[in-house]
Amino acid sequence: EAGVTQFPSHSVIEKGQTVTLRCDPISGHDNLYWYRRVMGKEIKFLLHFVKESKQDESGMPNNRFLAERTGGTYSTLKVQPAELEDSGVYFCASSQKGAGSTEAFFGQGTRLTVV
Amino acid sequence: AQKVTQAQTEISVVEKEDVTLDCVYETRDTTYYLFWYKQPPSGELVFLIRRNSFDEQNEISGRYSWNFQKSTSSFNFTITASQVVDSAVYFCALSPQTGANNLFFGTGTRLTVIP
Numbered sequence: 086e087a088g089v090t091q092f093p094s095h096s097v098i099e100k101g102q103t104v105t106l107r108c109d110p111i112s113g114h115d116n117l118y119w120y121r122r123v124m125g126k127e128i129k130f131l132l133h134f135v136k137e138s139k140q141d142e143s144g145m146p147n148n149r150f151l152a153e154r155t156g157g158t159y160s161t162l163k164v165q166p167a168e169l170e171d172s173g174v175y176f177c178a179s180s181q182k183g184a185g186s187t188e189a190f191f192g193q194g195t196r197l198t199v200v
Numbered sequence: 201a202q203k204v205t206q207a208q209t210e211i212s213v214v215e216k217e218d219v220t221l222d223c224v225y226e227t228r229d230t231t232y233y234l235f236w237y238k239q240p241p242s243g244e245l246v247f248l249i250r251r252n253s254f255d256e257q258n259e260i261s262g263r264y265s266w267n268f269q270k271s272t273s274s275f276n277f278t279i280t281a282s283q284v285v286d287s288a289v290y291f292c293a294l295s296p297q298t299g300a301n302n303l304f305f306g307t308g309t310r311l312t313v314i315p
Contacts, residue, residue, distance in 0.1 A: 118302065127204070128291065130302035141302065176245065189303065191237070191245035
């Protein structure tokens with residue numbers, strides 16, 4: 086069974102450019118989460134989808150970040166325009182139920198560097 | 201508010217030594233889940249254990265063991281007879297059972313096992 090897959094694995098962009106990260110969850114997992122780890126700090130929650138609906142987006146830093154999950158399958162996270170402080174590793178996770186009741190499976194992350 | 205503290209930023213041990221990774225948490229919820237994840241060099245977060253707040257029994261899985269103590273709000277992780285393959289970043293996390301499904305992570309502990 087394929088795990089959570091994230092594309093790209095690395096991305097280097099200039100400040101002001103746009104970047105789109107993609108996450109393919111495990112097939113059949115309704116819950117999809119985005120997290121971010123800024124260097125040396127904790128991994129922080131960004132948002133949570135249940136199927137195609139945003140269940141909780143309280144962790145989104147600002148309106149430069151837009152997440153979508155059309156059709157309730159894969160998800161994209163767009164940063165537009167990117168700023169230097171957006172650099173970090175973006176993780177996606179999926180689970181069958183809420184992450185607290187069952188384990189969440191994480192992808193390998195996308196390392197975003199804004200220069 | 202939820203908070204997870206991993207005071208040890210980096211630990212180095214010689215192979216076959218035992219090592220304990222500390223995790224202290226804060227929550228006002230009476231029901232919650234605690235997790236440990238391992239992040240090997242490949243980048244993905246690998247689930248190790250989930251513990252319900254009502255279950256204070258310690259758990260052992262091979263060379264891994266976990267000590268959950270509600271009285272001190274700690275959920276420490278011990279690796280016995282460490283091996284080079286244990287080298288990774290280890291994250292402790294908390295999930296409240298108040299409707300939120302997101303995980304609150306600590307800042308991680310980088311463990312290096314020296315051959």
